[in-house]
Amino acid sequence: MLVILTDEQILSTQQVCQGCLLANQEGSPRWHHGKLDCGHxxxxxxxxxxxxxxxxxxxxxxxxx
Known part of the structure; x- marks a missing residue:
């Protein structure tokens, strides 16, 4: 399960990635073959x-x- 970590919270990727230009068509992070393609x-x-x-x-x- 992918989650977003901030200093004070754990957020769902749906809360953050929906508005990201690098997200996939479903508004999720680009996760492919066990790695994050839109990050490092x-x-x-x-x-x-x-x-x-x-x-x-x-x-x-x-x-x-």
């Missing part, structure tokens, strides 16, 4: 339970399995 990886945990990315718009996106 910041870190990944060793057990692959959490992957952290930063999108082109500056938001931190976490993939939580």
């Amino acid at each position: 990886a910041l870190r990944s945990s060793g057990n692959h339970k959490l992957a952290l990315y930063q999108c082109q718009m500056g938001f931190k996106v976490a993939n939580i399995e």
Whole structure:
């Protein structure tokens, strides 16, 4: 599940990505083959339970399995 992390909240990608020009046609982040295509990886945990990315718009996106 992809979520947006802020300093104070965890937000649904639907709340943030709907208005993004880089989102896919459904208004979701461009997630393809296990990576965020509209951003870059910041870190990944060793057990692959959490992957952290930063999108082109500056938001931190976490993939939580």
